[in-house]
Amino acid sequence: MKTSFKVTLSAVALCVLSACQSTGPAQQTEAGKVSNRASNAIIAKSAYSFEQDDIKVPAFFDTQGLSNCNFDRADENDNCPLKKPIVRMYFGGTDVGGQGQGVDALREYDDHQLLMMLENQFAGINRFRIVTRDDETVSQEQQIQLEQQGAKNVARRAAERRTLQPDYIVKLDTLRTVKNEGSITGWMDYTLEITSAIIDPYTRELMPYPNLGKIRVKSEDVRERNELKYVMANNRYVSGYRYFDSAHVNAVINDMASRGIDILLTRMLSEMPATAQVLGIKGNQVSLDRGQNAGVLANETMIIFEYSAGFVEPIGVANVNPSRNSATGEITLWKNTQRAESIEAQAAAGIYRPSSQGKIFAVSVGTPANFLENRT
Template identity: 80%
Template structure:
């Protein structure tokens, strides 16, 4: 069964499970206020702030086939749900809109800057394998290797390490607009919109998952409006923001692009959660069999649940920190249920280990609070 069909089945299963749960809405993420239709990053609620009704398994998780995972990035089985998709990214259509001052400088913005930022950010979360399109760096490195190692050694290494073939292509389109307010004294208002599409490069199908929607960033989200103020006299720039200077405009657009990519990242992390199996529970402490290698992030909020005979039953919520190949966490709140009470009682008496007929997993609910700030 190909990966696309697996994804469809996983989504159907998640929908059925969600429908079977309590109708009371869980609050697992939080957002800031949306102003001027700008987009905001969505982050996971801290595990220490959860209430009982919030302890529900989020959508888009998949526990099927975890036993088939071996974490060999070169030969991971297709039926392993944690297999990292190989992705190549493109910035495709680019439109520039607006009238009056500053449009030409806005047209000169180089989308390659966006592509490099996007690749760097997505590679860092370790839930994807990114095939870089930075041909300049690769070409320079290959030439250096030829000079230092010789053609024979380089050819041998290249034969053993083939260029990755993407499972998906991520295509992003951007729209940049500028609006001026005022005639003598005015302000430059910039807007950046990013839309994305996930494409199967072999079937040419545009996939519905993951769906991150449209992202809109305004200049006022990243700069104080006074910084974009300018003064005109006789239709000429006198002082203030140099809207005609591409270097100054690029600096603003880079800040806007960085914020847009952060928002894109948080949406992807919500739709592609990290999953790990629980080795054991002692008191409120849990031990997971996967860590950074499965994309578990520092201070990750994870729902702990039991999976048995196709049924999912939440047990609690935990704050988790990974090492390279495992993770440790603290259950901050146990679910108010007979199952959770039973497991908690056994964990108080010693180390609770799931039996052979049941398995306990932990699944993330979104981008950890503070994660984006710690990476800037």
């Protein structure tokens, strides 16, 4: 089984939201090649590999929205980019295509497994608050609490902690197809396509953002082709891959779905970056007011920038590691501008503390390079 992405460098040009002059496009991410005609995972470039032209606020971050922030973690303004959206996930239409051998077994795949997998992965990155649809587990736990704690205590606890109301719905549709080649000796080729939609449950609006597009995964991305080889005689199965056995088919589709969700995560992490406010800078060390609680990941590449009177001034790029409620990082490269040099000089002489007129923030540029390998 193939266990990792083949990562190749490519230039991904990001839109520029900056008050500084530059001479070239920013290159803040890398493309993880899955296979020919399959979808790619977009991986953040290491902060230690950045050059001057790369130090720009990434395309999908709403710098103007910072003016809406009240910096109250428990009750942040809905229009503040520091607030984590609450989402509920659905698998919608599911279709199966193909002809010949293996179609019936493919139809037996249970999409509920995909939903649980998706919820777990999204909850793990902590940039969204997930309202689970695992009703069976929740109901079972509530019954146990009733038996152990009594109805009065359970009712009091439920009143204190109400069910979250989603800001958005994430709806995924899937198309599974199978194609087999050969007559005596054949191979099964599976394809899984995932399309997503973001819906405002109150206005019923189909949201244009984030635009995650279509994700396509092939069986060759997760299995060596010989593993899906079978032998027929007189139109009957003889040996090899058991394409008619739903357990064997489910194992392949599960791996394909996991790969597809990995790619979906990288797109979400790019379009909905983690953000924190900079408390202070000492030398090359930077201190942030939020950490895992705001979805900052280990070895996060983050752009440090100053926001003042509606203007954005990139300061540098940092490699950041979080604790539960805060984070620290190392500025690996300072921006070659007068403002950045001034802050660097003050930080070298002591602790630079941003003023209320010129706040400094950190924003992530994408999925850390080792995240898919170590956490998914």
